[in-house]
Amino acid sequence: MTLALLFPGQGAQSPGFLHKLPQHDAVRATLAEASAALGLDVLTLDSDDSLRSTVAVQIGLTVAGVAVARALAHEGLVAQFCAGLSVGAYAAAVTCEALSFGDALHMVRKRAELMENAWPSGYGLAAVAGLSETQVEALAQAHAREGGEPVYVANVNAPRQIVVAGADAALAAFSARALAAGARKAQRLMVAVPSHCELLADAADKLTAWAKDIPFTAPRSVYVDNRGGRPLHSANAIRADLATNMRYTVRWYDALTVVIESGASVLVEAPPGQVLTDIAREHYPEETTALAASTLPHERLVAIVRRRLG
Template sequence: MSKIAFVFPGQGSQKVGMGQSVSEANEQAKAIFTKADETLEYPLSSIIKDGPQSELTLTTNAQPALLTTSIAILQCLREAGVHADYTAGHSLGEYTALVASGSMSFEEALYTVHKRGQFMEEAVPNGEGTMAAILGMGREALQSITDEITKAGDAVQLANLNCPGQIVISGTKAGVEKAGVLAKEHGAKRVLPLQVSGPFHSVLMKPAAEKLAAILEKISITDTKIPVISNVTANEMTSASEIKKKLVEQLYSPVLWEDSIEKMLSLGVDTFIEIGPGKVLSGLIKKINRQVQTFAVQDIESCNEVAKALQEVKQ
């Protein structure tokens, strides 16, 4: 029996105009954008619709904007009768996965990610921390490089284990630069500095994690209706208490994306539907396993196409 996973993108996928065709075509999707404005008490929907990109890219806007857009697109898929057996999200996308799995309400998740964005921005002064993608190097070899540099006094660690040969490192500016140089010396194909405002998924985010823990204590999180694969462990998480704990740890722990996809494959998932702007996750999944079916749903056309393709499979 074919199993479906919904996967949700994280920060970096945002673009002006995302989700607009779905909002125009679907009343429930439109209501999500309206609800976002009401919940946050500022016009997030017009920043999503009209930009400018520089404002949309600010962490405090990008995080709620991506959550809102992905949940709006999800309404359209659900109306078309498409449902998932598992969900997962890349970093911020994990909150969208939790909403999709019935563990958090949209409004509370929105409030939380808006705060999460603020705390992440505040944790490290701008310019002191950064991230870089290391291409063509195994995790063990890279891990020993980052350990060595951290031990010498410049914190740096593995942050996103995205797919074979693509790992993002995160930490102090000096730590990331030194690790990049050593990685090249030890055979990495490329080192790509990322345009980010902070060292996400590194120990430098611990002050943000403490503030986030206080917010998560106040909101209502319930057991999931369908399992979510955790960024932190790459295992299924279903209980409310574990979800709270893992969302705090997620801020300073690596995103085990490759392991999460492998886990879902082992659970029988053969169809992955990326819900939100862009096709970043679909691309990573194809690099992990070429045999699986991937779809990227980001507008009304792709929503209808996927619904039709899956109906034909069932028949």
């Protein structure tokens, strides 16, 4: 029986999520380390106002993920597998010991600044439920043929849970088209940049150049990327994944499947969300126990994980 930690991406944030982290020595130490590394009080990053900033959100998610991973490790619960959706990959890399926490924070801040500066306003993401990737691609092509601004498949979170990226007006028009074509739901996400598409190619190139001298090491546990949905074993492969993942489609369902088929039996999703937990429960109900850390007191989470791991 093995443990996997899953780290959510942008869109999972909610006001006060850093203040809701467990009252645990490892969490307090992580918050202090992050504040010292960044030269600011990270507990200011989860206010309503702060969460309008891509930079604050991405840093906050990284801090929350690492803090809870460390709190679990303090209790002897060390993950054999780590995977993170989009910016969640940074917390996964830190937890796998492929990258130091301080370097991850600086790289995340640079990543978010590049994303925000590339498209300061008027762009974002929308989630479409009930259509397949093939159906969404066909609708996107029809939308473009009729003169609409392009939309891109940004995330394949599950076989019928697809996220698209683009300009505000394009997303609104595409959402209406998707609903007319039989989508169960189409809604905007709390993300203000067009993540995971070619609109961020230039930003990804800039982050790659910026990160070339950051020290990475081979991971101590299995790091699963979400561009190809496969384990990465070398320092350079993980560096390239983190530097470029903003421009490529997130294939989360593939990554989740690899984690489970590789033997992970207990999945714990780091705060603040439970979307990744819900996907695992829906599609792999027999194979795994999926738990969202944000929905349980830390002591109870630890007890359940210990019991399920046997």
